[in-house]
Amino acid sequence: MKKIIINGGRKLRGDISVSGMKNAALPIVFATILSGDECILENLPDVTDVALSLKILEDMGATVRTTGRNAVAVDTSRIGGDVSDSPLVGRLRASTYLLGALLGRFGEALVGFSGGCDFGVRPIDQHIKGFQALGAEVRIENGCNHAFCPHGGLHGGSVYLDIASVGATINVMLAAVTAAGKTTIDNAAREPHIVDLANFLNMCGARISGAGTSFIKITGVEKLHGCSYTIIPDMIEAGTYMVAAAATGGRVTVRGVIPKHMETVTAKLQEMGAGIDEKDDAITVSRSSRLTRANIKTYFYPGFPTDMHPQFGALLATAEGTSIITEGVFDNRFRYVDELAKMNADIKVEGRTATVIGRERLTGAPVKAVDLRAGAALIIAGLAAEGTTEISGVETIERGYDDIVGKLRGLGADIRMIECENEPEKETPDKAG
Numbered sequence: 001m002k003k004i005i006i007n008g009g010r011k012l013r014g015d016i017s018v019s020g021m022k023n024a025a026l027p028i029v030f031a032t033i034l035s036g037d038e039c040i041l042e043n044l045p046d047v048t049d050v051a052l053s054l055k056i057l058e059d060m061g062a063t064v065r066t067t068g069r070n071a072v073a074v075d076t077s078r079i080g081g082d083v084s085d086s087p088l089v090g091r092l093r094a095s096t097y098l099l100g101a102l103l104g105r106f107g108e109a110l111v112g113f114s115g116g117c118d119f120g121v122r123p124i125d126q127h128i129k130g131f132q133a134l135g136a137e138v139r140i141e142n143g144c145n146h147a148f149c150p151h152g153g154l155h156g157g158s159v160y161l162d163i164a165s166v167g168a169t170i171n172v173m174l175a176a177v178t179a180a181g182k183t184t185i186d187n188a189a190r191e192p193h194i195v196d197l198a199n200f201l202n203m204c205g206a207r208i209s210g211a212g213t214s215f216i217k218i219t220g221v222e223k224l225h226g227c228s229y230t231i232i233p234d235m236i237e238a239g240t241y242m243v244a245a246a247a248t249g250g251r252v253t254v255r256g257v258i259p260k261h262m263e264t265v266t267a268k269l270q271e272m273g274a275g276i277d278e279k280d281d282a283i284t285v286s287r288s289s290r291l292t293r294a295n296i297k298t299y300f301y302p303g304f305p306t307d308m309h310p311q312f313g314a315l316l317a318t319a320e321g322t323s324i325i326t327e328g329v330f331d332n333r334f335r336y337v338d339e340l341a342k343m344n345a346d347i348k349v350e351g352r353t354a355t356v357i358g359r360e361r362l363t364g365a366p367v368k369a370v371d372l373r374a375g376a377a378l379i380i381a382g383l384a385a386e387g388t389t390e391i392s393g394v395e396t397i398e399r400g401y402d403d404i405v406g407k408l409r410g411l412g413a414d415i416r417m418i419e420c421e422n423e424p425e426k427e428t429p430d431k432a433g
């Protein structure tokens with residue numbers, strides 16, 4: 001078992017580079033199935049979720065070759081069938097994308113249930129509704145989702161999503177690119193990774209327009225081909241370092257970002273009193289006095305990202321005044337609160353709302369990363385706190401942060417990773433993936 005040990009109270013200073021975006025890399029890795037050819041993917045983040053997704057493809061018969069730093073060549077020509085029975089499927093939320101990708105390539109998919117962070121209920125009814133509009137049915141069989149086309153192959157269709165779901169938008173796009181005829185997705189998710197996936201698929205020969213808006217149009221093509229593609233920078237990783245800079249004071253320049261993707265985060269930090277200096281592909285965050293309270297309501301892009309909620313929870317816990325956080329996307333994203341409370345944070349949760357009473361100082365404590373962004377919040381709290389914080393559940397953090405310990409050390413943080421004996425589990429085990 002690994003632990004992260006932080007001696008808090010040091011101001012972060014210096015430059016940091018952002019890695020490729022996990023939530024763009026994952027659908028693009030699975031989308032290579034549709035190309036049936038070799039694709040070169042560059043700027044892949046070195047995180048376990050991406051490594052798992054590549055391993056799942058290998059388990060299905062693909063070859064994956066490292067071609068450089070953060071670059072791989074994925075050849076899916078030898079994937080023989082529509083079944084993914086890899087035991088790794090259950091460790092990733094993104095393995096649901098296998099349904100759309102296999103359905104698109106083979107007209108059928110048999111895929112085990114996906115995993116992912118536990119934020120409450122995470123149904124796939126909108127994915128299924130989309131597949132149905134394209135002529136497919138989905139049944140649960142022997143612990144798997146079985147998608148198939150009872151009346152011939154997939155055809156174009158009109159899909160209206162009840163919720164602007166990232167996963168459903170991606171899955172319908174994957175299934176539709178090689179379906180016969182035109183597909184439209186109304187109330188589509190608008191996140192930057194939707195645009196990145198569309199750009200990748202278009203480079204492979206797909207005909208997708210409107211990605212990044214609520215109305216996506218897809219004209220089915222017979223076949224895709226390989227391409228070479230560079231993944232966009234990770235806005236959530238960038239936001240996490242910006243919040244860490246604000247929490248500890250000092251001055252940090254986050255490089256390799258797309259400032260447009262960061263607008264909600266930079267605006268909120270500014271509102272709280274942090275200094276922001278924006279260049280073409282870099283944002284500098286500084287703080288000279290205590291930050292002040294702010295309210296946050298998470299929502300679908302371009303709203304405030306739910307994946308930045310816990311990190312801001314940690315930041316607001318030390319800001320002056322009382323803040324309200326309203327979670328607008330997931331049922332239960334507040335599992336980090338009990339852990340922050342062990343560090344002297346004063347946060348009360350009722351339903352989807354948290355009231356955060358800012359404390360002058362947090363104090364170090366042994367805590368556990370209960371999900372990916374909750375882990376990031378604990379690191380931020382530990383960097384800002386007095387004393388030593390010991391974080392377990394590090395594997396959860398490594399799912400989505402590329403060398404977070406090394407990057408923070410580069411900014412002057414007193415943080416290290418240690419290997420230690422497994423401790424007997426006292427709490428409910430995490431859901432993996």
Ligand code: UD1
Nearest residue numbers: 023094121122123124125126127163165166167168329330
């Ligand atoms: C993705 C991200 C996750 C991020 C989330 C919202 C990946 C691998 N994960 O998750 O990090 O927090 O987007 O930005 O990219 N819903 C339904 N029915 C469905 C699908 C979704 O009710 O069929 C609901 C969910 O329960 C949730 C909301 O819609 O309340 C948003 O979910 P969705 O956008 O699909 O998130 P994910 O794709 O699971």
